[in-house]
Amino acid sequence: xxxxxxxGDYLGAVRHRQxxxxxxxxxxxxxxxxxxxxxxxxxxxxxxxxxxxxxxxxQLVAVVPLAAFLVVFxxxxxxxxxHGWESIFLGMTAVICGLMLFMEGVKRGLMPFSENIGYTMPxxxxxxxxxxxxxxxxxxxxxxxxxxxxxxAAGSLVSRDxxxxxxxxxxxxxxxxxxxxxxxxxxxxxxxxxxxxxxWRLKSLIIATLVPALSMTLLLSVDNRLxxxxxxxxxxxxxxxGPVTVPLVLAIGIGVSAATSRGDNPLSxxxxxxxxxxFPPIAVMSLxxxxxxxxxxxxxxxxxxxxxxxxxxxxxxxxxxxxxRAILPLTLFLWLVQHWWLKSPVKEGKILVYGITLAVMGMMxxxxxxxxxxxxxxxxxxxxxxxxxxxFSSVQGSxxxxxxxxxxxxxxxxxxxxxxxxxxxxxxxxxGVTVQNLTDGAFTKKRLIHAVxxxxxxxxALGVAKVIFSIPMVMLIIPAYLLTxxxxxxxxxxxxxxxxxxxxxxxGPVTVPLVLALGLGLGKAVGAQDGFGILAMASVGPILSVLxxxxxxxxxxxxxxxxxxxxxxx
Amino acid sequence: MNEDIIVLTDVxxxxxxxxxxxxxxxxxxxxxxxxxxATIFYxxxxxxxxxxxxxxxxxxxxxxxxxxxxxxxxQADRIFERIFVAAKLDTPGMGMIYMTHLEKMATHVPxxxxxxxxxxx
Numbered sequence: 001x002x003x004x005x006x007x008g009d010y011l012g013a014v015r016h017r018q019x020x021x022x023x024x025x026x027x028x029x030x031x032x033x034x035x036x037x038x039x040x041x042x043x044x045x046x047x048x049x050x051x052x053x054x055x056x057x058x059q060l061v062a063v064v065p066l067a068a069f070l071v072v073f074x075x076x077x078x079x080x081x082x083h084g085w086e087s088i089f090l091g092m093t094a095v096i097c098g099l100m101l102f103m104e105g106v107k108r109g110l111m112p113f114s115e116n117i118g119y120t121m122p123x124x125x126x127x128x129x130x131x132x133x134x135x136x137x138x139x140x141x142x143x144x145x146x147x148x149x150x151x152x153a154a155g156s157l158v159s160r161d162x163x164x165x166x167x168x169x170x171x172x173x174x175x176x177x178x179x180x181x182x183x184x185x186x187x188x189x190x191x192x193x194x195x196x197x198x199x200w201r202l203k204s205l206i207i208a209t210l211v212p213a214l215s216m217t218l219l220l221s222v223d224n225r226l227x228x229x230x231x232x233x234x235x236x237x238x239x240x241x242g243p244v245t246v247p248l249v250l251a252i253g254i255g256v257s258a259a260t261s262r263g264d265n266p267l268s269x270x271x272x273x274x275x276x277x278x279f280p281p282i283a284v285m286s287l288x289x290x291x292x293x294x295x296x297x298x299x300x301x302x303x304x305x306x307x308x309x310x311x312x313x314x315x316x317x318x319x320x321x322x323x324x325r326a327i328l329p330l331t332l333f334l335w336l337v338q339h340w341w342l343k344s345p346v347k348e349g350k351i352l353v354y355g356i357t358l359a360v361m362g363m364m365x366x367x368x369x370x371x372x373x374x375x376x377x378x379x380x381x382x383x384x385x386x387x388x389x390x391x392f393s394s395v396q397g398s399x400x401x402x403x404x405x406x407x408x409x410x411x412x413x414x415x416x417x418x419x420x421x422x423x424x425x426x427x428x429x430x431x432g433v434t435v436q437n438l439t440d441g442a443f444t445k446k447r448l449i450h451a452v453x454x455x456x457x458x459x460x461a462l463g464v465a466k467v468i469f470s471i472p473m474v475m476l477i478i479p480a481y482l483l484t485x486x487x488x489x490x491x492x493x494x495x496x497x498x499x500x501x502x503x504x505x506x507x508g509p510v511t512v513p514l515v516l517a518l519g520l521g522l523g524k525a526v527g528a529q530d531g532f533g534i535l536a537m538a539s540v541g542p543i544l545s546v547l548x549x550x551x552x553x554x555x556x557x558x559x560x561x562x563x564x565x566x567x568x569x570x
Numbered sequence: 571m572n573e574d575i576i577v578l579t580d581v582x583x584x585x586x587x588x589x590x591x592x593x594x595x596x597x598x599x600x601x602x603x604x605x606x607x608a609t610i611f612y613x614x615x616x617x618x619x620x621x622x623x624x625x626x627x628x629x630x631x632x633x634x635x636x637x638x639x640x641x642x643x644x645q646a647d648r649i650f651e652r653i654f655v656a657a658k659l660d661t662p663g664m665g666m667i668y669m670t671h672l673e674k675m676a677t678h679v680p681x682x683x684x685x686x687x688x689x690x691x
Contacts, residue, residue, distance in 0.1 A: 018647075039626070043661040050591075051629035108628060354625045 055104055059096045063510050066421055067092055070381045070514075073413055080384050084376065091373020094365050099509060102146060102362025106244055109355025111251065112348075113334035118252040120342055127197065131190055133337055134252055138189035138276070140330040141245040142182035144359075148239060149322065149367050150375070150513035151177065165288060166228045166530055173291070180287040181236045184280030189249050191279075192272035193256055202271050203488060203496050209278045210485055214478060216285045221474035226288050230473040231532030233284035235516070237277035238535040242509055246273060246427075274500035277539060319371075323363035331356050370513055378514040382521030382531070385410045386468070410468065411461045417518075418460030418538055421511045422453035428502070435498060442553055443498075451549040452502045452542040459541025460515065463534030467523045473533050480540040487547040495550035502546050503539040576679045581672040582646040586637040587613075588657050588665035593635035599656035600639050603649040609638040623663055630663035640675060 039047075074080055114137075121130055142148065151170065169177045195205060217234075220226045253272050338344060389406025401409060422428060432445030466476055488496050515534050523531025586596050590612070597608040613634045616627075623630065641649050650669055658664050 018651075039662065044626075046658050046661045047623075047626060047629045047663060350625050351628055354628065 052100075055100045056096065059099045059103075062099075062424065062508070063092060063096050065424060066417075066510060066514060067377060069417065069420060070377055074381055074384055077388070077409060077413070080387065083380060087372050088377050089373075091369045091371070091376070093373075094369030095373050095510070096369075098362045098364070098366030098369050099146070100362070101358045102366055103243060105355045105357070105359025105362050106247075107355070109352050109357075109359050110244075110248060110331065110334065112352065113331075113338055114248045114251040116344065117334065117337055117342065118256065120344060121252075121337075122256050124342060129341075130256060131193055134193050134249075134256070135186040135190045136333060137252060137330075138186035138245070138249060139179075139182040140333055141248045142185040142240055143178060144244045144326045144330045144363075145240060145242045146244070146363060146366050146370075146509045147242045147512040148178055148181070148326075149370055150516050151236070151239060165225055165291060166232060166532075168291065169229065169232070169284075169288065176287060176291075177236075177284065180283040181240055181280045184236075184283035185240050185245060185276045187283070188275035188279040189253070189272060192249075192253060192275050195271060196253070196256055201493055202274065202500070203493055205271075205275065206278070206488055206496065206500060207485065209275065209282070210481060213278060213282050213285075214481055216282060216289075217474055217477055220285055220288060221472065223292065226292055227472065227474070228530040228532075229285065229288040230477065231530055231536060233281040233288070234473070234477055234536030234539075235532050235534075236280040236284050238503075238539045239512055240280050241273050241277050242512070245276065249276070271497060271501070274497075274503075277503060281536075319364050319367040322367060323360050326363060327356065327360045366509075374510070374513040375517040378517030379521035382518035382523075383525040385413065385464075385522055386525045407468070411464060414461040414464040414534075415457040417457075417515075418541075419453045419457035421514075422456040422542075423449060425508060425511075427508070428452060431502065438494070438498075442557065443550070447549065448498075448502070448546070451545045455502075455542030455545030456538045457541070458545070459538035460534055462541070463519065463537035464522065466533050466537065467519055467531050468526055470526075473536075476533070476537060477540075480537070480544070484540060484543050484547065487544065487551070491547050491550055492554070495547060495554075499543045499546035499550065502542045575676055576684060577674045577676050578679070579674055580643045581675045582641050582643045582669055583672050584637075584639040584641060584646060584650060584653070584667065584669050586639070586653055586657065586665065586667045587615075587634055588637070589631040589663075590633040590635055591631075592657055592665070593637050596637050596653050596657050597639075599652045600637075600641075600649050603652040604645045605639050605641050605649050607639075611636050611638075617663070617666070627663070634665070640672070643671075 117133070121133065125133075151174070191205065194200070195202070217230055220230055220233075249272055388401050388409045389403050428449055429445070432448045435443050435448050436445045462476065465471065466473065488500075491499070512535065515538065516532075519531035519534040521531070584600075586593075588596060593608075593610045597605075597610070600608060613636050614632050615634055616630075616632050639649065639653075646669060650667065653667055654660070657667070659667060
């Protein structure tokens, strides 16, 4: 019987002859003349191929479905084409590559510092010093957050005449805005640490934070120059909890809680993220108030626009400088703490330098991609949505659908976008596993993911409705958060932890810019005052849905145990 | 049970240490070369070469997979070679392979096989 044999297998089996070499000799030789290994091109390919490949695919999976959904919607439902798709395509590629480099850079360059500091600091320093370091770290990590660039990019889509203070904060005073957000996150980290030390309950903290936040919202809504800031302020809470802040801050937080608190509380990692999404809105609203009381000359900036920008303000130099300004202070701070205060040596310096270089490069490329890929794509999709239900000059035969059907299509689009973007979020998947273990399987991973995704979807839809119908932000924020407040009061502590943190997990560096640009594009197309607020609604949504699911689970568990009891008695 | 335990001799253990995720390639190559099965476990560690790689060392995963393959001594060399080629072990950082003689091993041996071969003492 003929047996098949691959020629390659045959050659491979035949070719290799074994030659013996004593390991003793090899060791003796390397000891005599230690030298760096020479690598062939093939070796480089074999080493780097999988290394790059795995990380590239990771980001590809996060970006492509979302982008594809937007393009399909524009093409299939709105019958319009994507303008400048070549530059958008290149921009999206830049986003993927930039994120890949950036994440690897943070892992190699920043995380080792943070972990080391988190574990050794509480033993060596007094508590106030630890808190000080945590605060500064919170501020600086926020500045390094890739999504924060999206806020600045979104600023170019805001009109100055309709919303002077919003325009001022996003364009000429964007540094103030970013600093305010960072300050909020720093305070949140500080409070989170204090919570570890004193064992405060998150429930009471949330109530203590929500009350001033909501009253400030009411205060701002009275002044119609400041009213547009409310949407931006609450959106900032979602922007901050991204891939840099969360791991960096958690590494320090877990170290501190292990050193200070009694016993291992599995929930101790939670909480900081929650506070980091509540404090920034307060900080941004305070900034708005300060700007209006200080009577800042709003229109002064008009003249500066005419001036030819200096070389460092033009692309791509502005992106390079922005990236350096975001990463280097954070790195320097971490290095100083480790070197001067902790006096622990920096291990593997070369790899740290490599990581930091990657992080800076990644951020640059990501910023470019943000400008040319994510922002235009989201803006276009948002700008086209009204063609479904209103007269629109650039789309032939608009309105494409009857008014209410068109509105329905727009809201369904928003719902699907929010739901889809959330289901694919890897951080949520990881959280689902933790939750399933913590609740002994009562809250399954799948149920958590679906609850959060449904909440985000509904939130995005509500936000889009807000922009289309020009509903004042106060009317949505206040009732939504009052409802969460009420539910928080009656829910148990563990579900409160879970629900509030799930809001922060869902807003990654791809979703945030896309949704921001979408809202602004939509706002411009329908002539709304501002397009912010969608992200804010997308973060309240999951809090509500998870709290409700938690209550439903508790109710069902009680029901079943009651039935079992009745059966036992009967 | 008063049956004898069948003890196999001429047995070789091949151990392969590779980066996390490569074990499947190793097992496939080994099975193609005639190996019956394999045991994989997870480990972590870094090697001599990896230290010499410098910054390129980041491309090498410290998480490792260790593959145990027990084979007959006739097959062993061929399996050894096939794995070496398939796992690209000539590239620094990719891992290593070694082979040791086993004094004896025992497992399920089909009854009809024993009957056919007769009893070797």
